[in-house]
Amino acid sequence: MSSAADTLTETPLGGPTLPQERRLVTSIPGPRSQELLDRKADAVAAGVGHTAPVHAVAAGGGVIVDADGNSLIDLGSGIAVTTIGNAHPKVVAAVQAQVAQFTHTCFMIAPYDSYVSVAEALNRITPGDHAKKSALFNSGAEAVENAVKIARKYTGKQAVVAFDHGYHGRTNLTMALTAKSMPYKSGFGPFASEIYRAPLSYPYRDGLDGGLAAKKAISMIEKQVGADNLAAIIIEPIQGEGGFIVPADGFLPALVEWCRANDVVFIADEIQTGFARTGEMFASDLFGIVPDLITTAKGIAGGLPLAAVTGRAEIMDASHAGGLGGTYGGNPIACAAALAAIDVFENDGMLERAREIETILKGRLKDLQAADPRVGDVRGHGAMIAAEFVDPATGEPDAALTAAVAKASIAQGVIVLTCGTYGNVIRFLPPLSITDDLLHEGMDVVAAALAAA
Numbered sequence: 001m002s003s004a005a006d007t008l009t010e011t012p013l014g015g016p017t018l019p020q021e022r023r024l025v026t027s028i029p030g031p032r033s034q035e036l037l038d039r040k041a042d043a044v045a046a047g048v049g050h051t052a053p054v055h056a057v058a059a060g061g062g063v064i065v066d067a068d069g070n071s072l073i074d075l076g077s078g079i080a081v082t083t084i085g086n087a088h089p090k091v092v093a094a095v096q097a098q099v100a101q102f103t104h105t106c107f108m109i110a111p112y113d114s115y116v117s118v119a120e121a122l123n124r125i126t127p128g129d130h131a132k133k134s135a136l137f138n139s140g141a142e143a144v145e146n147a148v149k150i151a152r153k154y155t156g157k158q159a160v161v162a163f164d165h166g167y168h169g170r171t172n173l174t175m176a177l178t179a180k181s182m183p184y185k186s187g188f189g190p191f192a193s194e195i196y197r198a199p200l201s202y203p204y205r206d207g208l209d210g211g212l213a214a215k216k217a218i219s220m221i222e223k224q225v226g227a228d229n230l231a232a233i234i235i236e237p238i239q240g241e242g243g244f245i246v247p248a249d250g251f252l253p254a255l256v257e258w259c260r261a262n263d264v265v266f267i268a269d270e271i272q273t274g275f276a277r278t279g280e281m282f283a284s285d286l287f288g289i290v291p292d293l294i295t296t297a298k299g300i301a302g303g304l305p306l307a308a309v310t311g312r313a314e315i316m317d318a319s320h321a322g323g324l325g326g327t328y329g330g331n332p333i334a335c336a337a338a339l340a341a342i343d344v345f346e347n348d349g350m351l352e353r354a355r356e357i358e359t360i361l362k363g364r365l366k367d368l369q370a371a372d373p374r375v376g377d378v379r380g381h382g383a384m385i386a387a388e389f390v391d392p393a394t395g396e397p398d399a400a401l402t403a404a405v406a407k408a409s410i411a412q413g414v415i416v417l418t419c420g421t422y423g424n425v426i427r428f429l430p431p432l433s434i435t436d437d438l439l440h441e442g443m444d445v446v447a448a449a450l451a452a453a
């Protein structure tokens, strides 16, 4: 056991009180982390994987501290969740106050203020100034399931179109909506019926402008599904797991327009892109679209589990009473956290910070790209930026290189996540609370890992 680890207090305080530094006092994983990983292997189902082989004990600002006393730079935010920073003081205070007041009544049994306040806030900050309503759930997948239920009830139609490279969750219906087989679907069928897949705009690989890409998708929808049968199309305005794919300008507006003309509900899945992540409160704002329904989760509550469907009041009200809900949906502690987080998003300069991070990350990655043809594409918005790695000779995706760079970065104390249908994308999702210095140091490590790979 290293001496630095022994100087750790029993329960190091998280949040911004943690020293903002990369500090390696053991190899990764250190002995205490390895002990937890061994217990995990024995006790936790093998299907639940992990990216960084660490035993986390505290996190805040831009770092995660492990049980061996290592401090890792966090460029993943627990998959875009701790956008305002881990254990943000306003979230901690709100949670502590609420947990001492009451922990649960079930909103469907005895309603409470914080749920209604979250709904009001979501109705206010989501795109469009039409009358809106919201319903709260526990996870992103559950929100997506409910958005589909609502759209079907409202339209009286059944089919749903999702897109190539789309990711919408791991429950049965959302597996059907998700594109990628391994690891999300393989062996888990049969999947829900009446789900169809349309081609996405993927400028780096299809070379199409937004209008042409939309025409292709709409033609497929009209010929293979038919607007008369179609309840909804669901799309991530910028794809998350699928590879941080930013559609060409004009693609999303053309889809929205077609939906309006054909009584089809347009659902924007903003579970990963929402809440300041892209430098706008919602990615739909980047593209000037107003979705009929929007699903949110991840960044919504500073790390507590909460999700929502928000949308046009007449659509949201289509369900009979008792048709929507769930025992824990809109739990009061999660709602208190969300109100604190939304306050931070709106009042503490989060949109500006996301744009500053975009400038730093894009600058660093474009420098890498200029010097190394294996960096095929650099894309994204705000603090949601990715690099796609390719074989320079053929342009083919290079998943092995991507995995090697990510693994080496983590071993050097920088947590990065990969994504993409072809597994050849490294995505950068730092908390907005990260310092510029840490962000640069993290990118130094990634650049060195790439040079060595």
Ligand SMILES: *Cc1c(COP(=O)(O)O)cnc(C)c1O
Binding pocket: 138, 139, 140, 141, 142, 144, 167, 168, 169, 170, 236, 240, 241, 269, 270, 271, 272, 297, 298
């Ligand atoms: C993460 C994610 C989901 C699923 O959310 P869970 O909370 O993991 O169920 C759905 N859609 C998108 C775009 C996501 O990024």
